[in-house]
Amino acid sequence: MISPRPDKSMLYYPKMPATWWLRKRSYFLFMLRELSSVFIAIFLVVLLVQIYQLSEGPKSYTAFAQRLGSPGWIIFHAIALLFAIYHSITWFFSTAVVLPLRLGKREIPRNLVAALNIGAWIVVSLVILYLFLSLKG
Amino acid sequence: MNGATATLNITRYLPGQDQIPRSQSYSVPYQRDWVILDALNYIKDHIDGTLSYRWSCRMGVCGSCGMMVNGVPKLTCAVFLRDFYPQEIRIEPLVNFPIIRDLVIDMSDFLDKLKSVKPWIIRKTEKQISEGEYLQTPEELSAYQQFTQCINCMLCYAACPVYGMEPEFLGPAAIALGYRYNQDSRDQGKESRQAVLGSHEGIWQCTFVGECTEVCPKEVDPAAAIQRSKVEITKDWFKSVLLPWGQR
Ligand code: SF4
Ligand code: FES
Numbered sequence: 163m164i165s166p167r168p169d170k171s172m173l174y175y176p177k178m179p180a181t182w183w184l185r186k187r188s189y190f191l192f193m194l195r196e197l198s199s200v201f202i203a204i205f206l207v208v209l210l211v212q213i214y215q216l217s218e219g220p221k222s223y224t225a226f227a228q229r230l231g232s233p234g235w236i237i238f239h240a241i242a243l244l245f246a247i248y249h250s251i252t253w254f255f256s257t258a259v260v261l262p263l264r265l266g267k268r269e270i271p272r273n274l275v276a277a278l279n280i281g282a283w284i285v286v287s288l289v290i291l292y293l294f295l296s297l298k299g
Numbered sequence: 300m301n302g303a304t305a306t307l308n309i310t311r312y313l314p315g316q317d318q319i320p321r322s323q324s325y326s327v328p329y330q331r332d333w334v335i336l337d338a339l340n341y342i343k344d345h346i347d348g349t350l351s352y353r354w355s356c357r358m359g360v361c362g363s364c365g366m367m368v369n370g371v372p373k374l375t376c377a378v379f380l381r382d383f384y385p386q387e388i389r390i391e392p393l394v395n396f397p398i399i400r401d402l403v404i405d406m407s408d409f410l411d412k413l414k415s416v417k418p419w420i421i422r423k424t425e426k427q428i429s430e431g432e433y434l435q436t437p438e439e440l441s442a443y444q445q446f447t448q449c450i451n452c453m454l455c456y457a458a459c460p461v462y463g464m465e466p467e468f469l470g471p472a473a474i475a476l477g478y479r480y481n482q483d484s485r486d487q488g489k490e491s492r493q494a495v496l497g498s499h500e501g502i503w504q505c506t507f508v509g510e511c512t513e514v515c516p517k518e519v520d521p522a523a524a525i526q527r528s529k530v531e532i533t534k535d536w537f538k539s540v541l542l543p544w545g546q547r
Contacts, residue, residue: 192509196506248456260530
């Protein structure tokens with residue numbers, strides 16, 4: 163069956179304004195999440211370079227580490243950390259949507275699933291921090 | 300009634316007459332129990348018979364009265380004037396669709412996409428009528444029931460910026476319906492939907508903005524259907540690569 167089509171030449175095709183993502187909080191938060199990937203990608207490249215420097219010997223590693231200690235890089239890493247935290251939190255909320263958990267016949271509320279994930283994440287982070295500090299000390 | 304009026308600023312577009320849509324303001328008597336659609340019907344009956352829009356059931360079932368109300372996709376039979384009064388209310392056609400006239404959008408793209416996911420039960424082998432019905436347990440039903448509630452109102456398409464930017468995207472409701480039939484224990488047509496659902500224009504174009512679920516008047520949760528389809532299709536892909544023939 164072919165459904166009737168309107169005459170295309172009579173239609174008006176609206177365009178999406180370039181500022182569409184400023185129109186709504188949820189669109190804006192979505193754009194932030196997308197933007198966070200850029201910062202995380204740059205962070206990873208820096209990390210790779212850092213690991214490479216490690217293989218080049220202690221001298222070049224220390225020089226590189228010193229360069230990372232400059233205010234510009236510290237600000238960058240602070241922003242990257244905030245974005246990484248934001249990205250991870252949105253990720254845990256997404257997980258709750260993607261993988262519904264059931265207890266018997268009832269679906270476990272999504273916010274609870276996300277909260278459990280975030281709780282586990284904090285615990286794992288603290289363990290890593292503890293290991294790191296005790297190794298350093 | 301005490302003579303109070305509500306003001307609606309409505310998008311008008313008369314093909315062949317208007318180059319671009321314009322806004323026209325109408326005042327209607329303010330009634331506490333009126334929904335936006337009642338106000339539109341009042342305008343059509345008493346003020347301006349040329350105003351065009353779609354509606355039918357007046358009770359959130361047919362899915363034809365979707366419009367942008369103050370910039371948010373809504374069923375106009377399900378939002379009250381009193382939620383906005385005394386502020387003026389902006390009524391526009393659903394965004395992301397071509398406009399045919401006034402508040403009437405062209406839905407042919409959506410209908411094509413809906414059809415492309417084969418939203419019906421596909422059987423490899425049909426049972427004889429004498430063998431009885433295809434039975435299903437309540438658990439099997441609950442795997443897809445919420446996705447059967449879709450009324451094809453297209454509010455989710457108007458909320459989706461991905462569809463706005465990439466009109467070839469299959470979109471929330473079509474994917475949710477494809478998923479609904481894939482999850483139905485009576486259905487055997489998963490592979491024949493795969494090419495459409497698993498394509499670049501299908502689930503992978505979705506970046507999970509999540510607004511489709513927010514605006515859906517029937518709590519279908521298309522965003523969840525899309526993300527779960529991604530998991531399912533990835534699992535099937537791994538199975539097809541890792542498992543030898545015959546064990547899939
Ligand atoms: S999924 Fe919801 S918003 Fe989208 S068409 Fe169906 S009922 Fe409407
Ligand atoms: S008129 Fe049918 S859903 Fe609004």
